[in-house]
Amino acid sequence: MGLTPCFRCVEYIASAGTMPLTQLRWVMIQTANHLFSFKKIPIILIHQEIFAPEKEFKQALEQLELASHRLMKLLEGEPAWLKKTGLIPRGYVSRIDDSVQPYGLVVPSSWHPKRSKPMRLDIWFHGRGEKLTELSFLNQRIHNPGQFTPDDGLVLHLYGRYCNANKFAGETDLFEALEHVKQDYHIDDNR
Numbered sequence: 001m002g003l004t005p006c007f008r009c010v011e012y013i014a015s016a017g018t019m020p021l022t023q024l025r026w027v028m029i030q031t032a033n034h035l036f037s038f039k040k041i042p043i044i045l046i047h048q049e050i051f052a053p054e055k056e057f058k059q060a061l062e063q064l065e066l067a068s069h070r071l072m073k074l075l076e077g078e079p080a081w082l083k084k085t086g087l088i089p090r091g092y093v094s095r096i097d098d099s100v101q102p103y104g105l106v107v108p109s110s111w112h113p114k115r116s117k118p119m120r121l122d123i124w125f126h127g128r129g130e131k132l133t134e135l136s137f138l139n140q141r142i143h144n145p146g147q148f149t150p151d152d153g154l155v156l157h158l159y160g161r162y163c164n165a166n167k168f169a170g171e172t173d174l175f176e177a178l179e180h181v182k183q184d185y186h187i188d189d190n191r
Contacts, residue, residue, distance in 0.1 A: 044060070044133060044134070044135055049133045049135070051131045051133075056135055056136070059135055059136070059138075059139045060135060062139075062142070063135070063138055063139070063142070066089075066142070082113070082184050083113045084107065085107045085108060085109050085111055086106075086107060086109075087104065087105075087106060087107075087141060087142060087143070087144075087145055088104065088105040088106075088107055088141075089102065089103075089104050089105075089138050089141040089142055090102070090103055090104065090105055090180070090181075091103065092176055092177060092180040094169075094172070094173065094176055095172075095176065096169055096172055097169075101159060101161070101173050101176070101177070102134055102137060102138055102141070102159050103141075103156060103157060103158050103159055103173075103177045103180075103181075104137075104138070104140070104141025104142075104156075104157035105154055105155070105156060105157070105181065106145045106146065106149055106154065106155040106157070107154055107185075108149070108150065108151055108152060108153065108154070110151060110152050111154070111185075115186060116186070117186070118186045118187060118188035118189075118191075119152065119153060119154055119185065119186060119187060119188060120150070120152065120153035120154070120187075120188050120191040121153065121154045121155075121156060121178075121181065121185070121187045121188070121191075122148065122150065122153055122154070122155050122156070123155075123156045123158060123174065123178070124146055124147075124148060124155055124156065124157050124158070125158060125160065125166055126157065126158070126159075126160070132162060133162075134159060137159050140157075141157055153191075154181070154185060154187070156177060156178065156181055158170075158173060158174055158177055159173070160173050160174065161173060
């Protein structure tokens with residue numbers, strides 16, 4: 001599946017007025033969950049942020065395919081990733097600069113979408129990595145749960161705009177990602 005059908009669907013819905021504006025806005029906000037793949041991969045190529053071409057081109061194609069699949073499901077009204085457990089790559093639009101910022105969630109098997117009891121949320125800061133790009137970060141979030149996976153708690157893996165020790169814009173990213181997670185998961189603010 002290529003990218004063109006996805007963009008055509010969004011353009012058609014927007015121009016035809018077949019979806020209420022509030023619902024279209026929701027679609028576009030949810031699309032941020034994978035717009036980073038559509039927007040960032042050309043930027044990665046332009047700025048030569050490729051350190052292992054063969055491996056990273058495969059990762060880019062995998063992420064674009066996942067993004068395309070999610071957008072089609074979203075337009076069908078079935079955002080299944082909001083009901084899944086396991087490794088869930090996500091994204092949100094930052095108020096700082098309107099960029100799409102990625103993050104990853106580890107959702108335990110004990111979670112259920114209709115769960116009424118609030119769930120603990122832990123935040124994992126990835127540490128330093130001179131070759132860490134959004135592409136490699138997302139690959140990790142798709143395939144690797146990380147070192148800490150509690151049985152009854154979510155784990156938020158923050159990208160934090162590369163390797164800035166989560167200061168400045170990276171610090172704001174934490175609060176924005178946390179706010180984004182709370183929109184879809186019942187988080188216990190006291191834990």
